[in-house]
Amino acid sequence: MTPPTDHLAAAHTLDATDPLAAYRLGFAGIDDGSSDIVAYLDGNSLGRPTRASIERINRFLVEGWGGRLIRGWDEQWMQLPFTIGDAIGANVVGAAAGQTFVGDSTTVILYKLARAAVDARPGRTEIVLDTDNFPTDRYVLDGIARERGLTLRWIEADTSGGVSPEQVAAVVGPQTALVVLSHVAYRSGFLADAPAITRVAHAAGALVLWDLCHSAGSVPTDLDDWGVDLAVGCTYKYLNGGPGSPAFGYVRAELQSEIAQPIQGWMGASDVFAMGPAYRPAEGIRRFVSGTPAIVGMLAMQDTIAMIAECGMPAVRAKSVALTEFALAMSDDVLAPLGVSVASPRDPERRGGHVTLNHPAMREVTALLWERDVIPDYRDPHGLRIGLSPLSTSFEETFRGLSAVRDALQELT
Known part of the structure; x- marks a missing residue:
């Protein structure tokens, strides 16, 4: 015995x-x-x-915000969404510089990237997703489908498992505009075969948006090598950014000039301070930012990203x-x-x-x-x-x- x-x-x-x-x-x-x-x-x-983030936030209140006041925007803050985005890209999600930004909530970035993606596939009428995806993903995509007159194609997902490449292959086709799935299922922890599923979607001519909320900082991803089009992830789980810390978005470099994000804010304009009558998007990843960055919310995540960079x-x-x-x-x-x-x-x-x-x-x-x-x-x-x-x-x-x-x-x- x-x-x-x-x-x-x-x-x-x-x-x-x-x-x-x-x-x-x-x-x-x-x-x-x-x-x-x-x-x-x-x-x-x-x-x-992290202990370091407590010190960083206290120091920022006294020296950064308190000491530099509005000068901080010119000295560092305007660039912070892209500085931290590049650090997440390099150390966490496998993305070269200029493709990752920190900005809005997960929900807002998911909406912006998904809406931009379906508009970039005119004539295609379907979005593929699964029944056990996180509620935000399902709710956002339902709203986009109604807004743009599209159809949701559902994959029935096992609540103790997840979505396979074979299931995706069975539903994608010439009408598929976008496939949206979670890399790690929020309920079961199932780890999807992201490279294989991405290839299946691309073979059908569709774009792919991966939700990395339950993998960023826990499971390695190689977005560039996998050929991923778009991704979104939160920073308050394994990246320790704190309650409500802003999410990050990834847009493959080749797509950045091809898709137009729908929430046109002043921070995504080509000349932020031109204050002109018409919106002209910035070049590169900046065009996917909308409003004023949540600088305080970006502070804490930097210390965990540094730990990951080290180990x-x-x-x-x-x-x-x-x-x-x-x-x-x-x-x-x-x-x-x-x-x-x-x-x-x-x-x-x-x-x-x-x-x-x-x-x-x-x-x-x-x-x-x-x-x-x-x-x-x-x-x-x-x-x-x-x-x-x-x-x-x-x-x-x-x-x-x-x-x-x-x-x-x-x-x-």
Whole structure:
């Protein structure tokens, strides 16, 4: 008979040999006595703040905004959406300079890029998406379809899996203008085969827009090498930009002069201060910016991007896979006997940075855990999401969190 695994001992060993362990101490509220959190397992919804970002924001208030006042626009702020965009491109999503910008919310950038894409394929009448995509994506595309007289072609997605290249190939055709999918499914953590799906869409003459919200900073992407047309991603999850920090958008260089974004604001004009009677778009990526950049909201993400630049996305991904493998092994041993099933892919090649565990009591479990300073999140149907942020989450923290899930289930069932 195989003896039960000592998961705490395994966690200690994994933490002791973790090449990214030192980065954990760069986050506020960890091992400094300032927080009562037992386990934070929701980094895929909102990342922890870094200590450096707290210092950066305080310094900005005093020296940047307070000291430079409006001069800051000329000295740095006007260019910040593109400076940070290039850093995200180079270190996080695999994009050469001049193709990535930081600007509006995810919803607004998604709208701008999707609307621009369908208008760039005149005569084509369909947008392809899946039934389990994030609500914002589905709602925005529904609005665009009604606005432009288009038809939505739905792919039925497994809530424990995701969309395959074969499913996309079965629905795209000469009427497809745009395909919009998530690289990592928000519910299950399924990791789509983005290069293959992009090739399928292009073979049908369609453009592709990838939602990177659950992969940016956790799963490597190579947008340039994959031939991706458009992408959008948020910065408050694995990039630790803070609540409501602005999203980023990617527009392939060859497309930038071909598509016209629909929210024409002064910051996207060719001469921002000309204040002329007619809108003339700027050259390059600036034309996809609309209003005044959210400078304060862009501050915190810079420090996590710098961490990723230092350690590299392959190391981040390796830690992410190790964390989710540990979580699955522990779930199999201590939660499966309580009736918990795994609603995420077992194959790490098809799994992003979070794991979803299903049980009919998970909504009540989540509420109880939050009272006890153990913080995962809940998604229907019956799903407890365990979000493991590679730079800030330890294996012991994961152990403590899943042990608390076991205890809560034993009390409630």
